[in-house]
Amino acid sequence: MNARKHNPKPAPPQPTAAEMYASRRNDIARLLDVLQMELDKHADRAKADARNWGLTGDLGQVREDLINLVGFMSGMDPEQVVEFLNDAE
Incomplete structure (x- = not known):
């Protein structure tokens, strides 16, 4: 019997x-750069179609997702993030 030892990689x-x-x-820094580029393109579309509430809804979804993301990263409730945004107005 020829027993060869098999040396796995x-x-x-x-x-x-x-x-x-x-x-x-x-990766996150790159994604943030892409998000800014996409926001700029989206703004151009919104400017060209100022009566399109669908585009406004798109930003509402992005805003909600970002509120949840900031809440997750900071340990704050989403409501606290919204209060923070409202304080800036």
Whole structure:
């Protein structure tokens, strides 16, 4: 019997928590840049079609999602985030 030892390839090293954090933070920064570009394009469409309430509704959805996101990141309730926004007016 010819018994060869099979040497499996070692698993690729997994990223550290710090490396993954940096990668995800970079992804988020890029997504924020894309969001700004999309908001600019959306504003151009809204300017061209000023009576279109659907476009206003789009921003309402984005606003709600961002309120929830900021609440999640800050540990605040969404209502507190809305109060913060209202204080700025």
